[in-house]
Amino acid sequence: MFPKKNVPRWVIILIDLCISATSLLLAYLIRFDIKADADLWEKEWHILSKSLVVFFTVRLLVFYFFGIHRGLVRHTSTSDFRRLFLAVSLSSFIFAVIGLIRFKFFDGYYLFPISVLVIEYVFCMFLVTVARFTIKLWYLETQKPRDVQKRVLIYGAGISGLIAKRTIEKDALLPMEVIGFVDDNKNLKGARIEGINVIHPDRLKEVIKNEGVDQVILAIQEPDPDNQKRVVDICFENNVELKKVPSPKSWINGEFSAKQLASVNIEDLLGRKPIVLNQDALEDALKNKVILVTGAAGSIGSGLVQQIANYAPLKIVLFDQAESPMYELELELRSEFPNQDFEVVIGDIRNRERLKRVFETFNPSWVYHAAAYKHVPLMEENPSEAISTNVRGTKNLVDLALEYGIKKFIMISTDKAVNPTNVMGASKRIAEMLAQKANTEGDTQFITTRFGNVLGSNGSVIPLFKKQIAQGGPITVTDERITRFFMTIPEACQLVLEAGVMGSGGEIFVFDMGESVRIVDLAKNMIRLSGLTLGKDIEIVFTGLRPGEKLYEELLSDKESTLPTHHPKILIAKDRGVDESNYLTIERLVDAVSSSNNMELVEQMKLLVPEFISNNSEFSRLDRKK
Numbered sequence: 001m002f003p004k005k006n007v008p009r010w011v012i013i014l015i016d017l018c019i020s021a022t023s024l025l026l027a028y029l030i031r032f033d034i035k036a037d038a039d040l041w042e043k044e045w046h047i048l049s050k051s052l053v054v055f056f057t058v059r060l061l062v063f064y065f066f067g068i069h070r071g072l073v074r075h076t077s078t079s080d081f082r083r084l085f086l087a088v089s090l091s092s093f094i095f096a097v098i099g100l101i102r103f104k105f106f107d108g109y110y111l112f113p114i115s116v117l118v119i120e121y122v123f124c125m126f127l128v129t130v131a132r133f134t135i136k137l138w139y140l141e142t143q144k145p146r147d148v149q150k151r152v153l154i155y156g157a158g159i160s161g162l163i164a165k166r167t168i169e170k171d172a173l174l175p176m177e178v179i180g181f182v183d184d185n186k187n188l189k190g191a192r193i194e195g196i197n198v199i200h201p202d203r204l205k206e207v208i209k210n211e212g213v214d215q216v217i218l219a220i221q222e223p224d225p226d227n228q229k230r231v232v233d234i235c236f237e238n239n240v241e242l243k244k245v246p247s248p249k250s251w252i253n254g255e256f257s258a259k260q261l262a263s264v265n266i267e268d269l270l271g272r273k274p275i276v277l278n279q280d281a282l283e284d285a286l287k288n289k290v291i292l293v294t295g296a297a298g299s300i301g302s303g304l305v306q307q308i309a310n311y312a313p314l315k316i317v318l319f320d321q322a323e324s325p326m327y328e329l330e331l332e333l334r335s336e337f338p339n340q341d342f343e344v345v346i347g348d349i350r351n352r353e354r355l356k357r358v359f360e361t362f363n364p365s366w367v368y369h370a371a372a373y374k375h376v377p378l379m380e381e382n383p384s385e386a387i388s389t390n391v392r393g394t395k396n397l398v399d400l401a402l403e404y405g406i407k408k409f410i411m412i413s414t415d416k417a418v419n420p421t422n423v424m425g426a427s428k429r430i431a432e433m434l435a436q437k438a439n440t441e442g443d444t445q446f447i448t449t450r451f452g453n454v455l456g457s458n459g460s461v462i463p464l465f466k467k468q469i470a471q472g473g474p475i476t477v478t479d480e481r482i483t484r485f486f487m488t489i490p491e492a493c494q495l496v497l498e499a500g501v502m503g504s505g506g507e508i509f510v511f512d513m514g515e516s517v518r519i520v521d522l523a524k525n526m527i528r529l530s531g532l533t534l535g536k537d538i539e540i541v542f543t544g545l546r547p548g549e550k551l552y553e554e555l556l557s558d559k560e561s562t563l564p565t566h567h568p569k570i571l572i573a574k575d576r577g578v579d580e581s582n583y584l585t586i587e588r589l590v591d592a593v594s595s596s597n598n599m600e601l602v603e604q605m606k607l608l609v610p611e612f613i614s615n616n617s618e619f620s621r622l623d624r625k626k
Contacts, residue, residue, distance in 0.1 A: 017059065019128050021056075027112075027116045027117075055095065081132075092117060099117070150241075151212055153217070156218070157182075158183075161181055162194070201234075205237075214241060215243060266462060269529075281501045285500075291308055291315070291316050291367075292358065293367075294320070294371035298322075299454055305329070307490075307497055308368075309336075315341045315342070317358065318343065319371070367409045373386055374424060377549070380546075383598045383601045394431040397409070398446070405442070415451065417450065420611070421550045421615035423548060423619070425612075432450075447507055448508040449499045449508075454486075464476075469532070483552055547617040
């Protein structure tokens with residue numbers, strides 16, 4: 001076994017000096033072909049004896065200066081080898097300089113013959129390196145636990161993968177053995193990196209079965225989604241545990257620890273190829289501008305604020321009624337963007353006077369409107385609140401944007417506004433109509449963005465499933481057939497920014513959400529990622545559709561068509577428009593909130609949005625009257 005206590009520093013110094021002496025001896029032996037006669041050796045010793053004191057003194061002082069003795073040999077790193085190289089090189093250079101001085105000004109002899117100096121340098125560098133490398137390997141081998149180890153494959157043979165491999169091997173207490181890399185690069189197929197084989201994903205299933213792989217570590221920071229999905233699916237099929245190397249931003253003091261190996265999130269598996277934004281256009285549009293974000297404490301609102309802060313606006317005004325989330329967001333933002341000016345305003349978009357004060361005080365150029373009630377079942381039970389926030393709140397903002405000559409107003413809508421089957425979706429459709437109508441009334445450009453569910457957002461299905469899994473289940477899914485479009489928070493926010501820049505007013509931008517996902521498949525994958533087995537450790541229970549809920553979401557209504565834009569993920573929906581009579585009906589709807597019952601309010605909403613057909617709701621009887 002390797003000694004548990006650190007070797008004393010003087011022992012390291014002594015070993016290095018012994019290596020230097022051995023190197024010098026080998027250099028002389030090679031110079032004289034190991035067969036010089038006694039007279040020649042005696043003559044050389046006479047010259048050398050006067051040089052030995054200088055040799056050991058210089059090497060000792062230089063090694064001490066570079067701190068060669070201070071490093072733990074068993075943890076020798078590339079920086080330690082760099083110091084060794086510099087120390088040996090400098091000391092040899094000093095020998096050459098002293099030898100030149102001796103030759104010129106003293107007895108006409110060099111300190112060492114040039115050939116000896118060169119050979120000694122090569123041997124010394126080689127031996128000190130080999131000594132440390134040998135001790136490091138000995139330490140790693142003797143300290144690795146001898147009990148059952150997890151056999152690990154690392155997906156990604158790049159820098160992140162190599163760091164993961166070295167970190168795992170360095171951690172003596174970690175019961176893991178890296179047996180190979182998996183990489184999509186065909187040029188690496190069959191190669192070996194640091195003694196480890198690189199296999200192509202085509203052979204992954206075979207290797208998992210033959211080598212008894214227990215775990216695959218995803219170590220590519222920006223993987224190709226299709227390639228990663230193929231690897232993940234194979235792991236799921238063969239009950240192989242998945243881990244990932246987190247982003248370097250989260251590494252402690254810039255160094256990765258094996259303890260930071262994280263569980264793979266469902267968001268990681270549903271991501272798509274990175275979105276390419278028009279960075280120059282975004283910077284031109286947002287730099288040195290005052291930006292107002294409503295609903296700033298929400299998932300999309302806070303994501304927008306963090307994205308906008310990258311473009312150096314003059315000020316970002318955060319507006320939301322949620323006090324505690326706003327406080328937490330402010331702390332996070334001031335830590336991440338210490339030089340950015342943030343203004344935190346607690347307020348409700350239903351309060352027009354509060355909003356007016358914000359417009360008067362800060363005079364924003366751009367408004368991103370993300371404040372809304374979004375939960376379908378809750379809004380089905382509280383139509384007056386959906387109208388008050390989603391309709392009246394939007395109307396307040398739209399009116400003030402016109403009054404104060406805001407440059408651009410970007411409204412965040414939802415796919416539930418398309419052929420709505422619930423109050424929430426209908427209220428967002430009416431909000432869209434307000435923005436479209438206002439675009440014809442002033443210089444402000446009103447732009448609407450419409451997308452589906454956001455992975456990991458507040459109240460979404462992902463946090464719910466995580467909580468249910470943590471509690472041991474069951475996971476509740478409304479219907480086995482139900483599907484939804486999903487997008488990550490960064491994706492959604494990036495596309496909102498891009499649509500805001502490209503829009504000229506009046507457009508409804510629809511985002512390419514990719515393929516819709518079955519919610520039950522989402523639940524099954526989350527169970528697998530948690531290391532559990534469906535039917536054994538946890539169950540899925542189907543509860544039936546909730547009021548207002550539909551099986552499939554849409555991004556376009558039957559009366560709409562789309563036009564392409566320069567961005568492949570953003571389309572423009574050609575809507576039927578909004579007439580003046582609808583606008584007057586919206587005002588009457590807002591005024592009726594305080595005096596009408598739920599049935600009367602929803603009936604007015606259905607007049608405004610003829611395609612609003614309630615599903616699994618008490619308001620379905622209003623549709624039968626038509």
